[in-house]
Structure formats: C-alpha cells, structure tokens
Amino acid sequence: MPQVGVSVVEVFERLGHSVDYPRNQTCCGQPAFNGGFHPEAREVAATFLNAFRDSRDPVVVPSGSCAAMVKVFYPELFAGTAREAEAKALGARTWEFSTFIVEQLGVTDLGATFAKKVTFHDGCHGLRELGIQSAPRRLLEKVRGLQLAEMKECATCCGFGGSFAVKYAPISTAMAEVKCKSAYASGAEVIVSNDPSCLMQINGYAEKQGMPIQCLHLAEVLNSR
Amino acid sequence: MSETKIIPLQQFKHDSAEVAADGDRREFLRTALGGYMNTRTATQHGYQDWEAARSGAAEIKWEAIDRLPELLEQFEANLIKNGTKVFWASDEEEARQYILGILREKNAKHVIKSKTMTSEEIHLNSLLEAEGFDVVESDLGEYIVQQNKEAPYHFVFPCMHLKRAEIKAIFEKIAACPSDDPEALTMFARQQLREKYLRADVGISGGNFGIAETGHIAITENEGNARLTCAMPKVHIAIMGIEKMLPRLSDLSLLQPMLGTAGAGQRITCYNSIYGGPKKPGETDGPEEMHVVLLDNGRTTLLADPEQRDALRCIRCGACLNVCPIFKNIGGHSYGTTYQGPIGAVITPHYKGLQEFKHLAYASSLCGACTETCPVKIDLHHHLLRIRRNSVSEHPPLMEKVAMKGFAFAFTRPWLYHLGTPLARLGHWLSKPIQGTKLDPGYLWRKTRTLPDMPKESFHEWFEKREQQKKAGK
Amino acid sequence: MNGSRTQILAKVRAALAVPNDPHVRHGDTAEAHMIRSGDRVAAMRQWLPLVGPSHEDRKAVFAECSAKLKTRFEVVDSPAAAHAIIAAIAKEEGWQSVAAHATGLVDAACAALGLPVVLASAGYDKDALAACAGGITGCLALVAQTGSVFVTPNSAGGRALSVIPPHHIVLATRAQLISDLPAAWEMLQAAGELPSFASLITGPSRTGDIERILVLGAHGPKKLTVILVED
Ligand code: SF4
Numbered sequence: 001m002p003q004v005g006v007s008v009v010e011v012f013e014r015l016g017h018s019v020d021y022p023r024n025q026t027c028c029g030q031p032a033f034n035g036g037f038h039p040e041a042r043e044v045a046a047t048f049l050n051a052f053r054d055s056r057d058p059v060v061v062p063s064g065s066c067a068a069m070v071k072v073f074y075p076e077l078f079a080g081t082a083r084e085a086e087a088k089a090l091g092a093r094t095w096e097f098s099t100f101i102v103e104q105l106g107v108t109d110l111g112a113t114f115a116k117k118v119t120f121h122d123g124c125h126g127l128r129e130l131g132i133q134s135a136p137r138r139l140l141e142k143v144r145g146l147q148l149a150e151m152k153e154c155a156t157c158c159g160f161g162g163s164f165a166v167k168y169a170p171i172s173t174a175m176a177e178v179k180c181k182s183a184y185a186s187g188a189e190v191i192v193s194n195d196p197s198c199l200m201q202i203n204g205y206a207e208k209q210g211m212p213i214q215c216l217h218l219a220e221v222l223n224s225r
Numbered sequence: 226m227s228e229t230k231i232i233p234l235q236q237f238k239h240d241s242a243e244v245a246a247d248g249d250r251r252e253f254l255r256t257a258l259g260g261y262m263n264t265r266t267a268t269q270h271g272y273q274d275w276e277a278a279r280s281g282a283a284e285i286k287w288e289a290i291d292r293l294p295e296l297l298e299q300f301e302a303n304l305i306k307n308g309t310k311v312f313w314a315s316d317e318e319e320a321r322q323y324i325l326g327i328l329r330e331k332n333a334k335h336v337i338k339s340k341t342m343t344s345e346e347i348h349l350n351s352l353l354e355a356e357g358f359d360v361v362e363s364d365l366g367e368y369i370v371q372q373n374k375e376a377p378y379h380f381v382f383p384c385m386h387l388k389r390a391e392i393k394a395i396f397e398k399i400a401a402c403p404s405d406d407p408e409a410l411t412m413f414a415r416q417q418l419r420e421k422y423l424r425a426d427v428g429i430s431g432g433n434f435g436i437a438e439t440g441h442i443a444i445t446e447n448e449g450n451a452r453l454t455c456a457m458p459k460v461h462i463a464i465m466g467i468e469k470m471l472p473r474l475s476d477l478s479l480l481q482p483m484l485g486t487a488g489a490g491q492r493i494t495c496y497n498s499i500y501g502g503p504k505k506p507g508e509t510d511g512p513e514e515m516h517v518v519l520l521d522n523g524r525t526t527l528l529a530d531p532e533q534r535d536a537l538r539c540i541r542c543g544a545c546l547n548v549c550p551i552f553k554n555i556g557g558h559s560y561g562t563t564y565q566g567p568i569g570a571v572i573t574p575h576y577k578g579l580q581e582f583k584h585l586a587y588a589s590s591l592c593g594a595c596t597e598t599c600p601v602k603i604d605l606h607h608h609l610l611r612i613r614r615n616s617v618s619e620h621p622p623l624m625e626k627v628a629m630k631g632f633a634f635a636f637t638r639p640w641l642y643h644l645g646t647p648l649a650r651l652g653h654w655l656s657k658p659i660q661g662t663k664l665d666p667g668y669l670w671r672k673t674r675t676l677p678d679m680p681k682e683s684f685h686e687w688f689e690k691r692e693q694q695k696k697a698g699k
Numbered sequence: 700m701n702g703s704r705t706q707i708l709a710k711v712r713a714a715l716a717v718p719n720d721p722h723v724r725h726g727d728t729a730e731a732h733m734i735r736s737g738d739r740v741a742a743m744r745q746w747l748p749l750v751g752p753s754h755e756d757r758k759a760v761f762a763e764c765s766a767k768l769k770t771r772f773e774v775v776d777s778p779a780a781a782h783a784i785i786a787a788i789a790k791e792e793g794w795q796s797v798a799a800h801a802t803g804l805v806d807a808a809c810a811a812l813g814l815p816v817v818l819a820s821a822g823y824d825k826d827a828l829a830a831c832a833g834g835i836t837g838c839l840a841l842v843a844q845t846g847s848v849f850v851t852p853n854s855a856g857g858r859a860l861s862v863i864p865p866h867h868i869v870l871a872t873r874a875q876l877i878s879d880l881p882a883a884w885e886m887l888q889a890a891g892e893l894p895s896f897a898s899l900i901t902g903p904s905r906t907g908d909i910e911r912i913l914v915l916g917a918h919g920p921k922k923l924t925v926i927l928v929e930d
Contacts, residue, residue: 005684036613161590204674280730449919456858509857
C-alpha cells in the first residue's frame with residue numbers, strides 16, 4: 001500500500017517537516033517474534049536498529065503494530081544483549097503516526113477535507129500496547145466534511161493477528177465478519193484505521209463479501225483535500 | 226467426556242472451525258456476553274478507583290505467591306487447629322483416591338457438589354459415578370451440563386451455550402417440565418435439588434480463596450447451592466489448588482467484590498462465605514467432619530517458571546473469556562480443556578504438556594483484550610508469546626523453521642529485500658491462474674478474503690524516484 | 700495421613716528459589732506500595748465504592764444497593780413497627796410456620812406473629828425447617844457498601860436457617876449498620892474466636908445461568924427483607 005507511505009510524507013511536508021526514509025530498512029521482525037522464533041526475530045530487528053543508527057530524529061511509523069514491536073517488544077527481545085540500550089533508545093524515539101502529530105507536534109487540524117461518513121477501527125496493538133485511542137479521533141474530528149460514526153465493536157480485534165489469519169483462517173474470518181458487520185451497522189461509508197495490516201484483513205473480507213464499504217488508512221484521509 | 230485418543234490440535238481445529246461457521250450460535254454467545262459487558266462497565270464505575278483496585282489486588286495475589294510455602298503451612302496449621310483434616314495431593318489420582326476413601330469409610334451413597342473446577346480437573350464425577358455413588362451437581366449451570374453429559378462450556382457460566390428450549394428438552398428426560406421460561410426452568414431445578422440436599426451424605430465444594438491467617442476457605446457464589454452443600458451433609462470435602470492462598474482475612478474486602486464485578490458485573494455476588502472447620506461446640510448446625518484437599522497437579526511446574534507463574538494469581542473470574550474475541554467465536558468446548566479461554570491457553574500447556582497444547586497459544590490474534598480486563602493484571606497475551614517462544618526453542622516445527630530462516634535471511638539483507646519487490650510482482654502475476662486453488666500459497670487467506678493487487682510502484686520506488694528528481698532539479 | 704505434603708512443599712520451595720521475572724512482576728506501582736505498607740485496609744478504602752461517614756449516608760447507600768438487588772429494605776422506629784411488617788408478609792404469603800433462632804429481636808417478632816416456630820438454635824429437623832415459608836434471623840451487621848447482611852452461626856441461627864426458607868427476614872439494630880467490607884471483617888475478628896462459618900448475604904439468591912437472564916431464588920431465598928429498627 002504505497003499510498004499510505006506517500007500520504008505520510010506529504011502530510012509531514014505540508015507541516016513543514018522533512019522526511020527521510022533510510023533505504024536499508026526491511027521489517028521490524030514481528031512475524032518471527034510472534035511465531036516464537038526469537039533468534040531470527042533478533043537478526044531482523046538488528047537490521048532495523050542498523051537502519052536508524054545514524055540518526056537522532058524521531059522515527060514515525062504508520063502502523064500501531066510495528067510501533068508496538070519497536071517500543072514494547074524490542075526491550076524484551078534484546079534484554080541481556082549488547083544492543084539492549086540501543087533498542088530501548090530507539091523505542092523511546094519511535095512514534096505511531098497519529099500520536100506523533102497530536103502529542104509531539106501538537107497539531108490536530110491538518111487542513112484536510114473528506115466529505116464522508118467514516119468509522120474508526122482501533123488496531124489492537126496501537127490501542128492496548130501503546131494506549132492510542134484519542135489521537136486518531138482528534139485528527140479525524142478536524143477533517144472538513146467528515147462525519148465520525150463510532151461502531152459498537154471499534155475496539156474488538158479484526159482477526160488479523162499475523163500468521164494466525166491463515167493458521168486459524170476460520171476463526172480469523174469469523175472475527176473479520178463481526179468487525180465488518182459492526183462497521184457497516186454504524187452507517188459509515190469508510191472504515192479508517194491506523195494499521196495497514198488490519199485494513200488488509202478488513203478490506204479483504206468486506207470486498208469478498210461485496211459489502212459497500214471502503215477501507216482507508218488514517219494518513220490517506222488526512223492527506224485528502 | 227472420553228479424553229483418550231483425542232489429538233488436542235486436531236480436535237481444536239475441527240471444533241473451532243465448526244463453531245466459527247455457526248453464525249447463529251456465535252450471535253447467541255455475543256448477545257449473552259453483551260449484557261455482561263454493560264452491567265460490568267457500570268459496576269466498575271461504582272468503585273472509587275477500579276484501576277487502582279486492580280493494581281492492589283494484583284499485589285495481594287503476588288504476595289500470596291511469593292510467600293506460598295509459609296502461607297500453605299500456616300493455612301494447614303489453622304485448619305487442623307479447628308478440626309479440619311488436610312490432605313495434599315500431587316496429582317489427580319491421589320486426590321481421587323483420597324476422596325473415594327472418605328466416601329467409602331463414611332458409607333456414603335448420595336453426594337451433593339457445588340461448583341468446583343478443581344473437581345472437573347481431576348474428573349471426579351466420572352470416578353464416583355463408576356463406583357456407584359449418586360453424585361449431583363447443584364450449581365444450576367453445572368446441573369444442566371451434567372444432565373446433558375457434557376463438560377462445562379465456560380468455567381463461570383457452565384451452560385451459556387444452551388438455549389432455553391434445549392434446556393427444557395434436557396429436563397424433560399428427568400421429569401415433566403412445563404415451560405421453557407428461564408424462571409420456570411430454574412424452579413424445576415430448585416425442586417429437583419432440594420431433596421438431594423436434604424438427603425446427601427457428603428457435600429463436595431471448591432474454594433475461591435484459602436485464608437492462611439485464620440484457616441478458612443472462602444466461597445463466592447450466587448445461588449446458595451454452596452451454602453447448602455456446606456450446611457446440610459454430615460461431611461464436607463473442599464478441593465482447592467495450592468495457589469489459592471490469601472495472607473489475611475481482610476484481603477477478602479478487596480478480592481471478593483472484585484471477583485463478583487469482573488466475573489458477573491455485580492458489586493459483590495450474592496453469597497460470600499467462609500468455612501473453617503466442622504460445626505463448633507455451641508454452633509447450631511454444620512458438618513461433623515471437614516476435609517480440605519490441597520491439589521498440586523501441575524501447579525508447581527508452572528510455579529517453577531519465573532515468568533508465567535504470574536498466571537497462578539488467577540482468581541477464576543472468567544472475565545478474560547467474556548471479552549475474548551476468540552472465545553466468542555469458537556465457544557468453550559472447542560478448547561478441549563478444563564479451563565477455557567485465555568487463562569486456559571496459558572496454564573494448560575504447563576499442566577498437560579507444552580507440545581500437546583501449544584496450539585492454544587497460537588490460536589490467538591494477541592489482541593490483549595484479556596490482559597486489559599484481568600482484575601489481577603495477569604500478563605495473559607504476552608504469556609501466549611512466551612509459550613510460543615518456549616515451544617519453538619524446545620522443539621521447532623521443521624517447515625516453520627525453514628520459513629523463518631528464509632525470512633531472517635532475506636530481511637537482514639536490504640538489497641535482497643528490495644530485489645524481492647519486482648520478483649514478488651512477477652510472482653503475483655504468474656500466480657493468477659492458480660488463485661483460488663489449493664496450489665496457491667495464499668489459498669487459506671483467499672478462500673474468505675481478497676488480497677490487494679501488487680502496486681505498480683512500491684513506496685520505496687516512489688521515494689527513490691522522488692529523491693532522484695529532487696537532485697536533478699537542483 | 701497427609702498425602703504428598705513433603706514433596707509438594709519441597710517443590711514449591713525449589714520453584715520459588717528462582718526469582719520472579721521483572722518484566723512480569725511489577726511491584727513498584729503506587730498501589731503495590733500501599734498494599735505492602737502497614738495500612739493496606741486504608742488503601743482498599745480509597746478504591747472500593749464510597750460510603751459517607753454518617754449513619755444517614757450508610758442508610759442511603761444500603762438503600763441504593765437494596766433497590767438494585769431487589770432486597771426489600773425497611774427502616775422503622777420501633778420493634779412494633781417491624782412486627783407489623785412481618786405480620787403483613789406472613790399473611791400475604793400464607794405462612795403456616797416460621798423458622799427462627801433464639802435472640803432478643805427475633806424472639807419478640809416470633810411471639811408477635813403467633814405462628815408455630817421451628818427454632819434452628821434448638822437442633823432442628825431438616826424437613827420441618829424446609830417446610831417453613833419464612834425465616835426470621837438477626838445478623839452480625841449490615842454492610843452499607845454492598846447492601847449485604849453479614850451473618851454468623853450465633854447471630855443468625857447457624858448455616859441453614861438463612862438459606863432454606865423461601866423468604867428470609869432480617870432484623871437489625873441501628874448500631875449494626877456498618878460502613879464497608881473492611882469494617883465487616885474487622886468486626887468479625889474483633890469479636891474473639893472465629894466461628895466455623897460466616898457469610899455476606901447480598902440480596903435474594905439468584906442465577907443467570909440460563910441465557911444470562913436473572914432469576915431470583917435459585918436455591919436460597921426468593922425474597923430478602925431487611926428491617927432496620929432505629930429505636
Ligand atoms: S486470568 Fe484474570 S481475567 Fe482470566 S479468569 Fe483469571 S483472574 Fe479472571
């Protein structure tokens with residue numbers, strides 16, 4: 001979903017910040033970590049540490065889940081290793097996209113316009129590992145023409161869960177169904193979230209079912225004019 | 226309830242998929258638990274500070290674990306002082322034989338039981354029934370599932386999967402049951418069980434807490450069935466896990482209301498009672514004999530794990546099941562364990578084998594709703610990650626090991642990773658003909674969900690191109 | 700005969716020789732310090748539902764809880780007024796006999812009622828007790844915080860009397876209405892040797908086992924009436 005990254009860059013540039021994207025980054029290592037393969041996860045996570053080693057700038061991640069991996073799980077993953085302090089320091093300057101804008105930059109109005117009824121899905125890692133709940137909503141409230149309709153199951157897991165989604169596909173699908181039906185019942189035309197993997201799951205189910213509801217990343221909405 | 230020859234993983238995959246496909250049953254579970262959510266939230270607001278209470282309760286239960294040997298000895302000494310017999314059982318068999326021995330010695334015929342998950346754990350009913358005793362569960366939910374010859378569905382709400390018409394049909398097999406109204410069904414069971422209480426020779430209960438300071442067991446309930454179980458028969462046997470200790474009587478001031486709130490949305494449940502021995506001189510009634518069976522059955526194995534011993538602090542409120550999206554979509558029987566839901570997924574691998582039950586730790590999206598809700602702040606969903614880690618380091622599954630090695634190889638080499646993007650695009654295009662068939666590696670995903678098409682240009686490519694243009698522009 | 704006592708205790712000690720993992724055991728919260736400090740009960744009182752300091756506050760919270768619990772709560776200014784309430788109930792429900800135990804307030808109430816009394820304190824017949832439509836007891840205390848009736852064998856006639864008859868009527872004096880749960884356990888411990896049984900009764904017996912729908916009178920009383928005699 002390149003449009004998510006593009007939107008993030010454009011939103012920050014419009015705010016007068018420059019964005020760098022270290023080309024030697026790959027993945028935070030979460031798939032291996034969640035699978036229980038810690039040595040492998042550590043190898044990949046070390047690549048992530050390397051990619052950001054030369055900068056002191058804040059690292060902004062448009063995914064609550066990846067941000068949680070770095071902020072919450074790196075300290076545990078690197079505990080007792082030579083890079084523990086470095087991992088903790090990187091965690092401390094890593095931010096999820098919406099909280100960085102609201103809490104660090106102190107901005108809520110990005111001048112966006114999006115004339116649709118939307119409902120927000122709280123990605124579990126952002127919500128429960130990082131406690132992100134109000135920042136994305138405060139940003140959405142300031143979007144011109146946008147109407148926020150909360151769904152009943154906004155904080156219920158969409159059923160993605162990484163390899164869980166294929167290992168236990170029937171359960172994962174049932175969870176997606178609950179999420180999509182609740183979103184649809186809110187009357188929204190668009191489901192917005194701050195987590196691309198949740199969006200892939202939700203959109204995947206909704207599209208397969210032919211539900212007339214669209215999925216967008218928060219950054220894309222905030223980048224609309 | 227035959228547990229033999231069942232392969233836990235196969236059973237889980239099969240049963241969970243079956244319930245996940247049963248929209249009607251899932252809706253029924255969600256509606257039942259929806260009511261619980263509303264009352265619980267309102268009741269939590271009645272506390273001056275529910276969140277602080279959670280931290281306080283967590284600390285009390287930690288203290289109990291940290292001081293376990295000393296508290297167990299104190300508990301035992303106080304029980305003995307007040308005339309209770311204490312028996313320590315290493316495993317199910319030892320506990321079962323001890324209880325059987327008491328029943329034989331007392332020449333007992335009729336046994337009344339109030340809800341005890343520990344007795345489910347040691348499969349006491351099947352043994353006693355096989356030995357010819359008349360054993361009746363007195364908790365309404367337990368009574369219903371016992372009559373239906375199935376295991377409890379949820380360790381706090383044992384028959385929550387059954388609809389009123391199904392319960393009526395179960396009761397019809399016992400006697401004429403005029404209506405399927407919940408009130409009428411409850412009165413039917415009340416009547417059936419009254420006689421049983423009056424005639425029972427032995428009462429068997431569990432215990433929610435063991436008060437070391439005084440030598441009392443504390444029982445939390447709503448129906449009054451445990452009250453009757455501990456009042457009417459001549460002998461009372463209580464079975465409890467060794468982890469149930471509380472240091473002081475005053476600790477109940479916090480833990481009993483919290484158990485009721487987290488478990489059923491009540492400020493406190495209807496009956497919170499303490500029992501510390503047989504009837505004392507000068508007291509009106511009560512049993513002539515009381516026994517407490519302290520059960521290990523895997524608990525010391527869990528205690529030996531310095532991370533996951535945390536789970537021994539559980540007060541069995543069931544809240545983690547009630548908020549769990551997995552539980553709500555697969556129901557309780559799918560787990561195939563005595564303790565269902567998140568807490569069951571954490572403790573069962575320790576009690577019954579890591580490799581046999583590790584799949585429960587993988588059958589989770591790690592959403593953390595359980596951890597967020599647990600009244601004693603057990604780190605539930607992170608323990609699932611720790612179980613995954615331990616199971617892999619003990620015995621890595623081959624295919625996944627290969628995949629993860631590949632993942633680490635590619636993702637530690639940025640050049641290779643970036644070469645991967647055009648390759649994946651090619652692969653995606655080439656795989657079009659097999660999509661929707663089992664040859665497609667994305668088959669399990671695509672069966673119920675679409676996958677986004679590979680973008681023509683990745684973010685990486687877009688950013689790179691832009692940087693080039695910027696440079697050229699300057 | 701105590702089974703595997705030695706082995707289990709040895710295993711427990713060996714297991715705990717490995718210290719708790721600091722990622723899991725968070726002993727440094729403000730609340731944890733409060734619990735470990737001398738006054739854990741004062742800490743609990745800051746977290747549990749609030750009860751004001753006066754008798755009127757306690758009455759108000761008890762009444763509020765009772766309404767939610769479907770407990771009938773009556774405040775009267777004399778024993779005679781309590782007797783009138785009980786007489787009306789007995790008449791309406793057609794009581795043939797009443798279960799009770801021998802203590803001041805209860806004795807007087809039974810005498811006023813004039814029905815055959817099954818005295819639990821005298822060593823009762825189970826079937827006779829089960830045949831009573833109502834039971835009248837005293838209590839150790841009423842707990843405002845939760846709307847609970849705190850009973851012990853001596854204050855309420857043993858274990859069975861407060862749970863077998865379908866209508867349980869409790870008589871309490873003004874001084875017996877206490878504030879909260881910590882006060883209840885303190886009171887029990889202050890009274891000297893602990894009884895073999897004590898129970899906090901909070902509303903009539905109930906169950907939600909069938910479709911999570913509330914039904915009163917699962918095994919214990921269908922009705923609970925608490926009469927506070929202010930005199
Ligand atoms: S783990 Fe926590 S939420 Fe789950 S049953 Fe135990 S105490 Fe309750």
